[in-house]
Ligand code: SAH
């Protein structure tokens with residue numbers, strides 16, 4: 001059977017990454033099913049070339065090479081920060097580029113940060129991706145490829161959908177990709193419910209998308225980039241607020257939490273002298289009332305040229321961030337802080353693009 005396969009060459013190379021085991025089995029016929037399984041296992045470990053599939057004979061590997069490609073995207077740049085962060089830039093088939101990041105907590109834990117759009121249409125004034133503008137959605141296959149490319153650098157146990165783009169505006173591709181990642185055990189956690197708990201999707205606050213997630217799953221962790229609970233200010237910082245106002249966003253989050261009782265993360269990128277006053281802490285705490293939330297404070301990662309109403313944005317100093325955190329804690333909020341990971345490779349939050 002393998003001989004027959006070796007002599008059957010196609011013309012256009014088919015991409016293998018992202019196919020399910022069943023699809024692979026079908027495609028690779030007349031290769032026996034166990035071969036498909038071997039290849040699938042290699043793929044989910046982020047293998048770099050057919051040659052690295054060491055339990056497959058040379059002749060079959062060569063035949064595979066002629067008919068198939070592993071990925072549709074290539075790693076066009078790779079940067080490493082001394083804090084353990086690795087950022088890769090992928091060039092897609094149409095020439096578009098996206099970035100994915102492997103974050104390290106300094107101990108064992110690694111987290112993959114994935115992009116869902118080439119650029120982003122939401123235009124948040126403090127985010128580099130927002131300044132790039134929107135080009136297109138990333139396909140399910142391209143989302144999966146980001147996982148696999150990062151997996152070839154190192155195994156990771158957590159996933160955050162917090163790269164470029166608004167994930168809830170590309171939900172069907174994201175769903176398909178997460179099915180593959182969870183179902184194919186690609187992040188190396190066998191228990192499905194456990195893997196879902198290790199996946200976080202961050203949204204700028206797309207109400208329809210939150211309802212869709214609540215009604216149809218997957219029930220992963222939800223993070224909302226609140227930034228500020230001052231509606232008028234949020235409209236300026238995050239134009240998405242105009243069509244997704246805060247009172248309705250809150251209702252959507254309450255609905256989500258009724259459907260899946262998981263703690264929601266509220267992210268707040270802190271901008272010097274803009275959203276760090278006591279009043280802002282009070283408004284945030286008020287917004288969170290009735291929800292089970294943890295606030296994730298992210299001191300703004302500098303991006304040159306970004307402004308609010310003509311004034312250049314600045315990162316808060318340590319004392320300003322600490323005052324804000326203390327004010328939240330006095331209101332009984334759970335707070336975590338994300339400091340400066342990956343800054344030297346422009347791989348920190350809001351620096352992609
Ligand atoms: N588009 C999604 C996910 C990607 S942004 C979203 O907006 O939620 C990931 C997080 O980084 C968001 O919480 C966003 O508010 C924050 N962020 C954007 N630019 C930033 C910057 N320059 N410094 C710090 N955080 C930033």
Ligand code: SF4
Pocket residue numbers: 120121122123124127128129130131163164165166203204225350
């Ligand atoms: Fe898009 Fe998120 Fe950046 Fe806003 S913060 S522009 S939603 S990537």
